[in-house]
Amino acid sequence: MMRAMYSGVSGLKTHQTKMDVIGNNIANVNTVAFKSQSIVFSDLMSQTTQNASGPNALTGAGGTNARQIGLGVKSGAINTNITTQGAAQSTGNPFDIMINGENFFVVSNGSENFFTRDGSFYVDGAGNLAMTSTGYNVMGWGVDEATGEIRQDTVAALRIMSAANMTYPPEATTNGYISGILDKNDTDVTSANGKVVNLSFYDALGYSYIAKFTFKQSDDPNQYSLELTELLDSENNPVDITNVTFGTQNNTQQKVTQVSFNDAAYTWNGTELTSADGATVYADLAQMFQGGVLQPGDTPITVGGQPMTVQEALDNIAAAYGYEGSTDEFLSLYMNDNAGTPVSVEQMLANVAGGGAPDPFPALGTDFEAAGRFFDGTTVAFDGNTGKLIGLGGSATQTSTIVGFSGLGGNFADITLDLSEMTTFDNKGTSTVSATNGDLDGLGTGRRLGDMIGVSIQNNGMIYASYDNGMTKLLGQIATAEFANASGLEKQGDNLYSASLNSGAFDGIGVDITASGGYMSTGQLEMSNVDLSTEFTEMITTQRGFQANSRIITVSDTLLEELTNLKR
16 A cells, blocks of 8 residues: 555656646747757556566476566656757847757857857847847857858857958959940041040049040041040049050041131230230240140149139130130141151140241141141041951950059059940940940959948858948858757756757867758747647646546555554
């Protein structure tokens, strides 16, 4: 009777333990990534009152089984249902991450690594990716500075918001291309000023500039000049392009021009350009040219008692010869001297300024026929039959040219300008030609300094930052841990696990989650895998088992009472 009573007691204790497991499961029904547990029973031990005996061949008696009386029940094992995936809960938070698969996040308190399925993360004050509940750092791999790729080494805290990651460095533009249709009937193309296209680019410090290139027509309808005419900074101020190299002067493309001097309004008096009556002085070559060299356009001079700049005086001269608003075009005209050597209008003016005569050129104040004009930059040739580009700078195979902006200083880089996609198709007198920074594959575009505007996490755990200059940067990768027996992990509270002798050890490096077919989902958290219907069913059977065991005790007590009542 005492054995039965103690068996009942063991049954009560074991069913209470099972109820504790069920209660813990139900209590954590809404705990992020909680894994439910279950308990199995095993009999405690048995008292053998008679051992088993084998059959006796001599007497013919058969064998008997052992006589054993069980002494109760005990908890056999408490198993964690760790491999069953919990349902997904959408949060919309980009730092909430759900693991799909059997891997674990690796987190650290600074001295020890733990493992968790709880992917509720945030960025702390130091810029580290950390658990929202404990503040433990999320561990992963960094980026190799030499290759820009992930280096899978011993895991370390992922500091994604470091000062170095908050901005993306600027880069100088090294490539550009001009594409589209250059229609020979376009009035801009046929004009003296030519067709202008703007190329936006950056220097090494991220400052932006606009280079103005001009296509000008020659006497050959299939050949044009491409010239760099102006460079403007981000505030629209002109930048001196004297030291910029771009092709060479080419005098073979001639466009004969009859230049007329408007003697009804202007006259020359030695080195001075005056009004017809000589009352007003518009230019003074002696002040404009010093030592035979034309002074910079912003050089101040005094002409006829009036202050002006060299550029303003040049503009007056160009207007007198019918080139108002096209001073550079006027100065690029040339005439052949007696030896057939081309000499520009600027050189002629310099000669007069130095006290020489314009001979062998026509005297100042008369009409003259220019032999052509200088082509700065490079020549652009097209096939008259196909309308496609056939060469640059006189070369039949060259489709790109280098603009030597590095001559401006250390912050600038030379730009390779590709014209291979240009054509001269008929487009009803409208040109569509335009310039774009970068090559045809988008390389060498250059960029300004970029500020971080967002962070995204890929399904393989790679973390990328995006910047307002259009760039992205790999910041690191979240590492995961994989165990041969994940059920052998020991719970440490706060949704954390630690490795045990039966789970397998963590090697300190971890694995890429995609290596085992898993992946990460952002904006989601894994819910508890507790099944309430199962838990309530187990609760009913546990309650009935507890009641039955309590009856063993009460019945045994009644039997003992009857026994004591035998003696009255």
